Every structure is written in structure tokens, then in C-alpha cells.
Amino acid sequence: MKGILTVCRKELADHFSSTRFILLFTLILMVSLVIAFIVGSTLQEELKNEAKPTFVFLMLFTSSGKLFSLVQFISIFGPLIGIVLGFDSISRERSARTLSKLLSQPIYRDAVINGKFLAGFVTIGIMLMAIVLLISGLGLRLIGVVPGPDEIWRLALYLVISIFYISFWLGISILFSVVFRSMATSALAAIAFWIFFSFFVSLGANLAADALYPVDQTVAASNPELLVQREQTRKILSLFSPMTLYSEATTTILNPLMKTTQPLILMGPMERLSISRFQNPLPLFESVYIVLPLIISLIAITSICFALSYIFFMRQEIRST
Amino acid sequence: MSEEMVIETQELTKVYGQQVAVNHLNLIIQEGEIFGFLGPNGAGKTTTLLMLLGLSEPTSGKARVGGFDPTREPLKVKRVVGYLPENVGFYDDLNAAQNLKYVARLNGIPDEQSAAKIDELLRQVELQAETRKKVGDFSRGMRQRLGIAEVLIKDPRVVFLDEPTLGLDPDGASQMLELIQSLSRDKKITVFFSSHLLDQVQKISHRVGIMIKGQMVAAGRIQDLAKEKLGVGKEQYTLEEIYMKYFKEGRA
Numbered sequence: 001m002k003g004i005l006t007v008c009r010k011e012l013a014d015h016f017s018s019t020r021f022i023l024l025f026t027l028i029l030m031v032s033l034v035i036a037f038i039v040g041s042t043l044q045e046e047l048k049n050e051a052k053p054t055f056v057f058l059m060l061f062t063s064s065g066k067l068f069s070l071v072q073f074i075s076i077f078g079p080l081i082g083i084v085l086g087f088d089s090i091s092r093e094r095s096a097r098t099l100s101k102l103l104s105q106p107i108y109r110d111a112v113i114n115g116k117f118l119a120g121f122v123t124i125g126i127m128l129m130a131i132v133l134l135i136s137g138l139g140l141r142l143i144g145v146v147p148g149p150d151e152i153w154r155l156a157l158y159l160v161i162s163i164f165y166i167s168f169w170l171g172i173s174i175l176f177s178v179v180f181r182s183m184a185t186s187a188l189a190a191i192a193f194w195i196f197f198s199f200f201v202s203l204g205a206n207l208a209a210d211a212l213y214p215v216d217q218t219v220a221a222s223n224p225e226l227l228v229q230r231e232q233t234r235k236i237l238s239l240f241s242p243m244t245l246y247s248e249a250t251t252t253i254l255n256p257l258m259k260t261t262q263p264l265i266l267m268g269p270m271e272r273l274s275i276s277r278f279q280n281p282l283p284l285f286e287s288v289y290i291v292l293p294l295i296i297s298l299i300a301i302t303s304i305c306f307a308l309s310y311i312f313f314m315r316q317e318i319r320s321t
Numbered sequence: 322m323s324e325e326m327v328i329e330t331q332e333l334t335k336v337y338g339q340q341v342a343v344n345h346l347n348l349i350i351q352e353g354e355i356f357g358f359l360g361p362n363g364a365g366k367t368t369t370l371l372m373l374l375g376l377s378e379p380t381s382g383k384a385r386v387g388g389f390d391p392t393r394e395p396l397k398v399k400r401v402v403g404y405l406p407e408n409v410g411f412y413d414d415l416n417a418a419q420n421l422k423y424v425a426r427l428n429g430i431p432d433e434q435s436a437a438k439i440d441e442l443l444r445q446v447e448l449q450a451e452t453r454k455k456v457g458d459f460s461r462g463m464r465q466r467l468g469i470a471e472v473l474i475k476d477p478r479v480v481f482l483d484e485p486t487l488g489l490d491p492d493g494a495s496q497m498l499e500l501i502q503s504l505s506r507d508k509k510i511t512v513f514f515s516s517h518l519l520d521q522v523q524k525i526s527h528r529v530g531i532m533i534k535g536q537m538v539a540a541g542r543i544q545d546l547a548k549e550k551l552g553v554g555k556e557q558y559t560l561e562e563i564y565m566k567y568f569k570e571g572r573a
Binding site for chain 2: 002003006007009010014017096097098100101102103104105106107108317318
């Protein structure tokens with residue numbers, strides 16, 4: 001345990017003093033603040049049309065304003081934070097020839113990789129927390145609405161899910177840094193993985209669903225079952241993307257009016273009823289209940305990813321070169 | 322010199338795929354001894370060191386270092402053994418003292434105790450003037466000396482030095498040799514080092530071992546090896562002559 005903390009402490013110090021971290025943090029902070037500012041100033045206009053606006057504070061994070069919302073921003077570019085923090089964690093020790101020295105100290109071998117993962121996890125936590133708090137503060141000034149306890153809980157939950165989401169990408173990049181010897185290869189592999197799973201999977205899901213269940217006007221009228229099947233296939237396939245998992249989970253958590261993650265065509269009778277009849281927000285517990293499978297999958301893939309890098313690292317031969 | 326065995330291997334073997342890197346190695350090293358480990362590149366010297374440290378698992382055979390089995394109790398071995406890898410690396414954005422502090426922490430030495438020790442070690446390796454300089458700006462000789470300081474911070478009983486004088490200028494090399502000798506003489510530390518520079522090995526080693534293609538072809542005091550290979554009465558032997566003789570036989 002002591003070894004893990006020592007490694008973690010050093011890695012944290014490295015992260016916070018490294019130029020690339022400062023650059024990345026500034027960039028993300030800047031974008032977030034700009035988004036929050038735009039949203040904050042357009043929100044007043046939008047709310048004029050609503051008779052009784054609810055959960056205005058959370059809209060700061062979910063409303064897309066003129067560009068995109070903060071939640072969307074994190075779901076698309078959050079992975080980059082994870083990749084930047086992890087892509088060279090092991091390969092740099094190897095190329096700087098510090099790995100064999102590090103491993104010849106009296107610490108367990110897993111302390112190295114655990115400490116590195118923990119440090120990345122903490123860094124991500126601090127970074128996201130700082131962004132969310134800053135935007136909350138800015139929002140308070142701009143729109144002057146104080147968040148209720150329910151909103152604060154939702155925001156906290158959003159933070160936890162986001163930390164796990166970005167940690168998944170940290171895990172992926174650490175895995176590649178263990179497997180590949182060169183830092184450039186591991187960075188490229190992680191980015192390729194990110195592009196594939198974030199953008200191509202949802203695209204591919206559409207294509208695959210269309211190919212498997214070709215639906216045109218005539219068939220749709222005679223056989224509506226086919227439409228449902230196509231939608232189901234598309235939905236299942238698109239859940240292979242961590243980005244889909246994350247954005248569905250977080251939009252439900254942050255929007256109490258959202259009652260299901262299913263598209264209209266796949267909704268059951270009760271879901272349809274609740275949407276058409278009741279306009280009340282869901283209690284937090286119910287929102288969590290809806291997306292619990294998504295959250296658990298997200299935590300599971302993060303753990304699997306970390307476990308894989310752990311196994312690879314523990315089994316790797318330390319060669320003389 | 323006490324007669325206690327610090328390093329002992331029995332039929333130690335390492336196979337990488339088809340290639341036998343270390344072939345049934347039997348070796349005994351006494352406490353406080355300086356053992357020079359010779360052999361051409363790729364003979365299996367570093368692999369042997371890695372196995373003795375528990376960083377690499379032997380395919381078969383047994384080893385004991387400082388009374389512990391490196392495969393079963395690697396942490397206990399690593400607590401008493403300091404290892405200086407060939408071309409040792411450092412965290413280049415940290416300064417000399419910070420690098421040492423990290424290693425001290427990894428060894429569980431609290432910061433209050435390590436500070437004085439780091440000062441003392443840096444003085445010992447004559448780096449006290451460069452304490453605050455980033456290691457990235459260090460010359461080769463300075464890095465090598467910092468490596469020695471790093472090895473010594475855990476108060477080892479045994480040190481493994483892989484090519485400690487490689488790439489040093491003559492002055493730096495002789496400083497390094499003196500440092501190694503003082504470890505054995507003043508602190509009773511067992512030194513197990515590999516090198517290609519035979520005159521240096523001859524100067525400081527109590528015993529030498531010659532490894533060729535994974536096999537230890539000779540081990541013993543230099544004068545004994547000379548007697549065996551070059552014949553009696555040859556006073557002006559050099560280690561180089563002995564080594565070349567073994568090397569040619571080994572290749573044949």
C-alpha cells in the first residue's frame with residue numbers, strides 16, 4: 001500500500017507540473033467557461049417562453065445554447081484527457097530506462113501500475129470538479145438561480161459518472177502504453193480506439209441495422225415488427241460505444257424530465273403513458289434506476305480495461321534492453 | 322573477508338523461446354567480495370542479474386541472494402540488493418536530490434531521515450554542487466555517479482552494477498573504480514559487477530567469472546585462472562590474455 005501511495009504521489013506531482021497538463025486544463029477550462037457563458041446568457045431568453053421553468057440550474061450543463069452543451073463537450077473530448085494522462089505512463093519509464101530501476105526497489109510490481117492509475121484517477125477527479133464548480137459559480141452569477149438539494153445530488157452523480165468515463169480512457173491508454181514499447185504508437189493506438197468507439201460505432205450500428213432489416217415504405221406498413229427489430233439492433237450495437245453509454249446516462253441524470261433512454265418506437269406502454277400524461281420530474285432515485293445498467297456497464301468496462309493492463313504488466317518480461 | 326555466502330545459484334537456467342540465455346549456472350559469491358563478471362555482449366550477464374534480483378523468473382534452477390529466494394521473496398531480496406542497470410535512467414525533469422528522494426521513499430525511508438542521507442551520499446559521489454540541477458542536464462559521468470548514490474541509499478548488503486564504467490572518460494572511470502573498491506573495503510558491501518574493460522576488472526576484482534553463450538566457463542581468482550590457462554611461471558599475465566583464450570575456446 002505504501003508503495004502505491006509513493007508512486008501515486010510522484011505521478012500526481014508530475015501531472016500537475018507537466019506542461020501538457022497545464023495546456024490541456026487551460027483549454028478545457030476555457031471552452032467550458034465559454035459554453036457556460038453563452039448558455040447562461042441565452043438561457044434567460046429561452047426561459048421566457050416557459051410557464052414554470054424547473055431545474056434551471058442543471059440546464060446550465062445540458063442546454064446546448066448556440067453550439068453544444070457542456071455535457072456533450074465532455075462526452076466527446078473527455079476521452080482526450082484520459083488519453084493524454086495515460087498514453088506514456090509505462091512506455092516513458094521504459095524509454096527513459098527508469099522501469100528496471102523502479103522495479104528493483106522493494107515495492108510490489110503492481111504498486112507501479114496501481115499508483116499510476118490512481119494518480120490519473122485523482123487528477124481527473126480534481127480537474128472535473130474544478131470545472132463543474134467554476135461553471136456553477138459562473139452560473140450563479142449569470143442566472144441567479146440557486147440549485148436545490150436534488151440538483152446538487154444530480155450534479156455530484158454526474159461528476160462521478162464522468163470520472164469513471166474518463167478513467168475508462170485512462171485505462172485504455174495505460175493498456176496501450178504497457179503493450180506498445182513506443183510512446184507514439186501507444187498514443188496513436190489510443191486515439192484510433194477513441195475515434196472508432198466514439199464515432200464509428202454509432203455510424204456502424206445504423207448501417208448494420210439497415211443491412212440486417214431493410215425497411216422501406218411498403219414493408220413498414222405490412223410488417224411493423226421489422227421496424228422494431230431494426231431499432232433494437234441499432235440500439236444494442238450503439239451501446240458498444242462508451243460515449244453512447246455515457247451520454248445516455250448523464251443526460252438522464254441531469255434531466256429529471258427524461259423518463260427513459262429508449263427511443264419512441266421501442267417504448268413500452270407504461271413508458272408512453274408516463275411521457276404523455278405526466279409532466280412531473282422524476283425523483284433522483286428513479287432517474288438513477290433508469291440508467292443504472294448504463295452506469296454499471298461503464299464502471300465494468302473501466303475495471304476490465306484496468307484489469308487487462310494490470311495482467312499484461314504483471315506478466316511482461318523485464319528484458320535487458 | 323567472512324566466509325558467508327551472499328549469492329548462490331544452483332543450475333540456474335533461463336530460456337527465451339528457443340534461445341538458452343543462461344545455461345545451468347552454478348555460482349557462489351562470499352560476503353564483502355568484489356566479483357567481476359565478464360563475457361561478450363549477449364552472453365547472459367544481464368539476464369543473470371535480473372534473475373538474481375527477482376525481476377525475471379528462472380526457467381529452472383535455484384538462486385539465493387542475501388539468504389532469500391528471489392523468485393519467492395523478491396521484496397526481501399530487493400530490500401538488501403541495490404541494482405544499477407546498464408545506462409541507468411533518471412527522471413530528467415527532477416533534480417539529483419529529488420530523484421534520490423523518490424528512491425528513498427520507495428524504500429520506505431521517511432523524508433526526515435532521507436534528507437541527511439541524500440546530502441551525505443551526494444557528497445560521497447561528488448555531486449554536492451549539482452544537487453539542484455536537473456538530471457536531464459547531467460553528463461554521463463555525473464549520471465553514473467548519481468546511479469551509485471541511488472543504489473546506496475537503501476544501505477544494501479549487495480550491489481549489482483551492470484557496466485558501471487561504460488562510456489566514462491578515464492578520469493571518471495578511475496573515480497568509479499575507487500568508489501566501488503571503497504564499498505567493499507569500508508562498508509563490507511558485496512559487489513557483483515559486469516564489465517568489458519578487462520584492465521579495470523583486473524585492478525579491483527577479488528574473483529572473476531567468465532560467461533560465454535550462457536555458460537560460466539571459468540570462475541575464480543585471476544592468478545588461479547592464469548595458472549590454469551597460461552601455465553605456471555608466467556608472472557606477467559593480463560586478464561585480457563586469459564579472457565581471449567577462454568573466448569576462443571568458447572567460440573570453437
